[in-house]
Amino acid sequence: MNDLVDVLPFPLAAPLARYLGQTDAERLVDSAFDFIEAALAVAAYVTFLEFCSLKRRGATKLFKGLTQRSAGPLWHFLADCLRQADAAGLVSSPFRHVLTPELFNQVDGAVTAWAQLKHKKIHYGSVDHFRPVRVLANLSHQVFSDNIFGFFEDVHKQKFGARFEGIFRHAHGRSPFVRRSNYKGDRPFSGAEAVLVRLRSGHILPLQPLMFWDDCEKHREIDPPGHCYLYDAPSRTEREFSYKAVGVLCSREISLQGDYKPLADQLMALRQADASVEIIHGHFDQA
Numbered sequence: 001m002n003d004l005v006d007v008l009p010f011p012l013a014a015p016l017a018r019y020l021g022q023t024d025a026e027r028l029v030d031s032a033f034d035f036i037e038a039a040l041a042v043a044a045y046v047t048f049l050e051f052c053s054l055k056r057r058g059a060t061k062l063f064k065g066l067t068q069r070s071a072g073p074l075w076h077f078l079a080d081c082l083r084q085a086d087a088a089g090l091v092s093s094p095f096r097h098v099l100t101p102e103l104f105n106q107v108d109g110a111v112t113a114w115a116q117l118k119h120k121k122i123h124y125g126s127v128d129h130f131r132p133v134r135v136l137a138n139l140s141h142q143v144f145s146d147n148i149f150g151f152f153e154d155v156h157k158q159k160f161g162a163r164f165e166g167i168f169r170h171a172h173g174r175s176p177f178v179r180r181s182n183y184k185g186d187r188p189f190s191g192a193e194a195v196l197v198r199l200r201s202g203h204i205l206p207l208q209p210l211m212f213w214d215d216c217e218k219h220r221e222i223d224p225p226g227h228c229y230l231y232d233a234p235s236r237t238e239r240e241f242s243y244k245a246v247g248v249l250c251s252r253e254i255s256l257q258g259d260y261k262p263l264a265d266q267l268m269a270l271r272q273a274d275a276s277v278e279i280i281h282g283h284f285d286q287a
Helices: 010-020 025-052 071-084 093-099 101-118 130-144 261-272
Strands: 147-157 164-170 180-185 195-198 203-206 211-214 227-234 241-245 251-254 280-286
Touching (some): 010 130, 010 227, 025 071, 025 101, 025 130, 025 227, 071 101, 130 147, 147 180, 227 261, 251 261
Antiparallel strands (some): 164 180, 203 280, 227 241, 241 251
C-alpha cells in the first residue's frame, strides 16, 4: 500500500503514511483506526454531497443523522448515503462495494472492534486491522484516480473576457502539492474552498461546508492554503460546529458570527434537511 500514499487525496494520504510507518504494535492499531475513520469521513462526505447534487423526489434528512465524525456514526451515515444514491456512473459508485457482504463484514467488524478497544473489552493483538485498511485504501484509490481533490489558486477574471482563470492544485499525497492544472470557467473560487474535480469532463463537486482549507496561527510556516479541515460535530445547541485539521492536532470552532458565518449557516440548514448542491462546470488543462 506504500504506492497509494502518493496518489490518495491528502486527508487519506497523511494517516495512511503514519500507519505504514508505524512499528509499535499498539500505535499501529491506533494509526489503522485513524486511517479508517478518515477514509469513512471522506467517503461519506463525498457520497453525501454528490447525492445532494442529484434530482430527488422529496426532502431527505440524511445529514441530521450524523452525530459526530467518529467511526460508528460515519459508517452508518456512509451506508445510508450509498443506499440513497443508488445510481451508476457517479463519482462515489466504487464505494458501493462496501455494501457487499464480504467487504461490509470487514469494515463493520473493524468499526465494532474499535468501539470494543476503547471500552477495553478486547486486546490490541486480537484486532485485524490490515484488511479493512486495505479495503478502504483500494476503494478510495478507485474513486480518486479520476476525481482529483484539491483547491484553487490565483483565480481572477480574464483581462478582456467575462470568464475566470487560475490554477487548480492537486492535493494528493503529502504537501507540498506539486501537480496542478490550469482552470477556466464561469465561477471564481477562493483558496479556502475544497473541491473534487473530474478533469476529463470538467465537473466540479464543491465539498463545502464539510471540508475547507484555512491558515493556522500555530503553523504560520505552512504554505497557503494552510490546513485541510474536516467537519467534526455540532454543539448541543447546533449553533456552533467544530472541525479538525488533517495531520495535526488543530481544530476550528465556527458559529453564526464572524468570518465563518456562511459555513455555519449552511450546516444549520443541513441539520434541518439535505440541501441541493450544484455541480459546477469548468475547463482544465495540464499546467
